[in-house]
Amino acid sequence: MQPWKELTPAEFSAHSFTLYDKDWALLTVEAADRVNAMTISWGGLGTLWSSPMATVYVRQNRYTYGLMEEADTFSLSFLPGQYRDKLQYLGTVSGRDEDKIAGSGLTLVHEGGAPAFAEAGLVLVCKKLYAQLMEPGCFTDDSIMGRHYGKDPSLHKIYMGRVERIFSDQ
Numbered sequence: 001m002q003p004w005k006e007l008t009p010a011e012f013s014a015h016s017f018t019l020y021d022k023d024w025a026l027l028t029v030e031a032a033d034r035v036n037a038m039t040i041s042w043g044g045l046g047t048l049w050s051s052p053m054a055t056v057y058v059r060q061n062r063y064t065y066g067l068m069e070e071a072d073t074f075s076l077s078f079l080p081g082q083y084r085d086k087l088q089y090l091g092t093v094s095g096r097d098e099d100k101i102a103g104s105g106l107t108l109v110h111e112g113g114a115p116a117f118a119e120a121g122l123v124l125v126c127k128k129l130y131a132q133l134m135e136p137g138c139f140t141d142d143s144i145m146g147r148h149y150g151k152d153p154s155l156h157k158i159y160m161g162r163v164e165r166i167f168s169d170q
């Protein structure tokens, strides 16, 4: 749990595939005095417009979606494995139905201009630069639609954020 030290993009190294898919992240966003966090395991880290970028994918039926639409910034908190049950909870229950940050027992902090979680080993604070809804006509493999949007047809919106601050306990 905090204190973190701040890293430059050049000092930061991560295995982007395992970071999201294995560790999971808490996407946390604040808009109009409402804060919400949801678990994500799909996303990316890379470079665009000569900037370090983080990409996340949020289905339109998430409560987080409305906040992502309004907010200018979002954060990604990567927590150690001991918090797996909390991430499972934040990735199952909706902030529409209950105050799930309070329910999780995790510690919300504001760091670098965005809400994030003190229990995280790594926090990325991102400025939203681009957002685009996935288009059914743009899939080049039709099986993806059936496999991922058959039961829940709410397509993901792609959000790309420039990584402004990196806080790490390493």
Ligand SMILES: Cc1cc2nc3c(=O)[nH]c(=O)nc-3n(C[C@H](O)[C@H](O)[C@H](O)COP(=O)(O)O)c2cc1C
Pocket: 024, 036, 037, 038, 039, 040, 041, 042, 043, 057, 058, 059, 061, 062, 063, 064, 065, 087, 088, 090, 091, 092, 093, 094, 095, 096
């Ligand atoms: C491991 C895991 C990964 C998830 N990844 C994503 C994701 O990348 N994008 C997404 O839209 N939902 C994802 N979800 C589902 C949301 O976290 C879940 O629907 C959550 O309850 C939404 O909360 P909200 O309604 O408060 O925004 C994931 C859930 C889990 C458990």
